[in-house]
Amino acid sequence: MASRPHIVALIVAAGSGSRVGGDIPKQFRLVEGRPMLAHSYSSLVDHADIRTVFVAVGDGQESLASDALAGLAAPVLVPGGATRRESVHQGLEAIALQGGADIVLIHDAARPFLPESVIDGLIDALQTSPGAVPALPVVDSLSRGADILTETVDRSQLWRVQTPQAFHYDAILDAHRSWSGEEPTDDARMLMAKGGDVRIVPGSERLSKFTFSSDFAGNDMTPSIRSGSGFDVHRLVAGEELWLCGIRIPHDKGLAGHSDADVAMHALTDAILGALALGDIGDHFPPSDPQWKGASSDRFLVHALTLAAQEGYSLANADITIICEAPKIGPHRQAMRSRLSEIMDTEVSRISVKATTTELLGFTGRGEGIAAQAIVTFEKTNQ
Numbered sequence: 278m279a280s281r282p283h284i285v286a287l288i289v290a291a292g293s294g295s296r297v298g299g300d301i302p303k304q305f306r307l308v309e310g311r312p313m314l315a316h317s318y319s320s321l322v323d324h325a326d327i328r329t330v331f332v333a334v335g336d337g338q339e340s341l342a343s344d345a346l347a348g349l350a351a352p353v354l355v356p357g358g359a360t361r362r363e364s365v366h367q368g369l370e371a372i373a374l375q376g377g378a379d380i381v382l383i384h385d386a387a388r389p390f391l392p393e394s395v396i397d398g399l400i401d402a403l404q405t406s407p408g409a410v411p412a413l414p415v416v417d418s419l420s421r422g423a424d425i426l427t428e429t430v431d432r433s434q435l436w437r438v439q440t441p442q443a444f445h446y447d448a449i450l451d452a453h454r455s456w457s458g459e460e461p462t463d464d465a466r467m468l469m470a471k472g473g474d475v476r477i478v479p480g481s482e483r484l485s486k487f488t489f490s491s492d493f494a495g496n497d498m499t500p501s502i503r504s505g506s507g508f509d510v511h512r513l514v515a516g517e518e519l520w521l522c523g524i525r526i527p528h529d530k531g532l533a534g535h536s537d538a539d540v541a542m543h544a545l546t547d548a549i550l551g552a553l554a555l556g557d558i559g560d561h562f563p564p565s566d567p568q569w570k571g572a573s574s575d576r577f578l579v580h581a582l583t584l585a586a587q588e589g590y591s592l593a594n595a596d597i598t599i600i601c602e603a604p605k606i607g608p609h610r611q612a613m614r615s616r617l618s619e620i621m622d623t624e625v626s627r628i629s630v631k632a633t634t635t636e637l638l639g640f641t642g643r644g645e646g647i648a649a650q651a652i653v654t655f656e657k658t659n660q
Contacts (some may be wrong), residue, residue, distance in 0.1 A: 280518040282379035284400065285328060286321040287368040287440065289481075290314050290342065290386035291335040291357025300394045303487060304386035309501055312345035316389035319384065321441075322350045324396050330373060332386075333357035333364040339554060345376070354396055360428035360460055361385075362467075366453040377446060384441035390483040391593045398478035399443035407448040407473040410465050411480035412436035418492065438463060439480045501657040503590060505552030508650045509543040510640075520649075521606070522577055522613035522630060523620055532647060535564040539574035540612075541597050541630075546574070552655050553588060568620070575620045582621055590655035592621060596629040600648040601643050606632035630660050 290304045304314045314332070317367035322330045331353045334342045341356055346352050355371040357364035365383055372378055380403055382396065395411045419430035440462050452467040461467050465475045513519075519529025523550060532538035533538040546558050555561075562569050562577055582592070595617070599606050606613075610630050618625040635642045 278604045281326070283328060283377075284326050284380040285372055285378040285446075286382040286384060287331065287356065287365065288314070288317060288321070288332045288384050288386050289364050289368070291338065292387075301341065302335070302338065305338075306318060308389050308487070313389045314342065314345045314386045315349065316393045317384055318352065319349060320360060320391040320393065320396070321384065322352075324393060324442070326400060327390045327396075328378075328384070329353060329375075331355055331368050333368040333407075333455060334363070337514075338569045346449075350606045351373050355592055362453070362460055365458075365464060367453045369450045369453055373581045375449065377450075379446055380443060381446045382441040382443045383449070383450060385486065388440055388484050389487065392481050392483060395478070395481055396420050396441070397482065399441065402432070402476040402478050403443055403445060406476040407445040408468045409467055409478055410475055411439045411441070411484065413439070413479045413482070417654055428653065432436070436477060437480070438465065439484045439486075442475075444468060452636035462584070465550045494584075502593070502654060503552040504652065504654045505550070507544040507547030507549075507551060507651045507653075508545065508648070509558075509650075510646055511538045511540045512646045513644060519604070520574070521569075521609070521649075522597065523573075523616040524609055524612050526609055531642075536569055536572040536577070537574055540647050541599055541649040541651070542574040542578050542617075544651040545595060545597055545653070546577045546581045547657045548651040548653040549578075549585060549655075552653055553581075553585055553590070555581075555584060556656075557658055564588070578620055585655055589657055591624050592627055593654040593656045594627045595621070596653045597631070597649060599630070599632045600644075600650070601632070602634050602642055602644055604638065606630075 287523055292302060292304065305312050308316065318330060321327055332342055335357050342354055344444045355368050358367050372381065380400065382399060399409045399411065399525050412520055413436065415432045415435040417433050419426040420426045421430060449464060449468055452471045456467055469475055511532035511534050513530040515530055517533055519526045519531040520530045520537045522541045525540065532540055550557055558577055561580060613630045614625050614628050617628050640646045
């Protein structure tokens with residue numbers, strides 16, 4: 278059986294990012310709540326076939342890189358150069374000092390979102406070629422001209438080349454060591470100049486490069502998606518009304534609590550507050566406060582949704598599970614979904630309500646109470 282190839286990755290993160298502006302180079306700025314460098318580093322270091330990830334950083338950027346990758350598998354930091362080509366060359370030489378490799382993937386830190394499928398495609402392509410690049414076809418019309426268009430360019434064989442670019446390690450190292458021409462646009466050009474074939478594999482729109490400050494708009498401070506979970510329990514007692522998801526349910530018992538004890542809406546409210554990292558329902562509506570005695574739980578839910586909207590988030594979906602032996606939830610499920618959609622001012626299709634039992638086990642199985650759990654997901658709306 279053939280041994281697995283020794284595959285390493287090299288991330289080029291030595292640039293100054295001057296076109297973006299700001300106090301720190303762009304590769305260390307936050308994108309969806311994490312330093313840009315951390316996104317692609319995680320994708321590479323977590324891939325099952327990649328043994329080591331080297332990161333070429335600029336002079337004085339070592340601490341920035343270490344902070345950006347804190348909590349992840351320790352990177353191998355190597356000094357970069359004055360140009361991208363020099364940084365790649367120095368990274369390849371650093372790999373040589375550690376024993377070399379069979380395959381190297383060379384990636385730009387400014388492309389943070391790297392799908393695993395792209396990595397897999399590159400590695401597979403190297404079985405038949407010494408080089409491979411991810412690329413997307415050019416879909417816009419192309420023309421030449423100054424103020425007036427003079428010529429239409431055939432785009433049928435034009436590609437938008439991305440990174441990582443993958444190579445047989447010895448071939449790309451030799452291309453760098455022998456290079457004497459002008460600054461190349463990428464490493465694939467250098468291998469092609471030595472006569473090496475470079476295969477094209479499907480790229481990804483998610484691999485777009487961050488170049489200008491506008492590319493960071495809405496991405497540099499908070500995640501674009503947030504999720505939260507909530508769980509609540511209330512006792513069933515005689516003489517109380519039973520409210521679930523804003524609907525009064527006929528039953529011989531109701532739920533006891535300081536408010537109307539709508540256990541499902543309480544779990545949903547907690548899930549929303551959890552997604553926002555804003556505590557729980559007790560922090561916002563303490564049961565010790567008499568003003569909330571008998572209060573309708575839709576007030577709590579609307580409050581949490583208002584906080585989400587103020588942070589720029591809108592509901593993607595909510596999933597509520599009610600846990601009880603009785604009453605039967607099925608006959609009321611659609612009414613519950615409709616009522617929640619009214620309260621939350623969203624489409625019914627975004628709200629799921631379902632029920633389960635505990636097979637007569639525990640307090641819910643004995644009919645002593647009802648529990649509910651909820652999971653919500655929010656999307657950033659101000660990007």
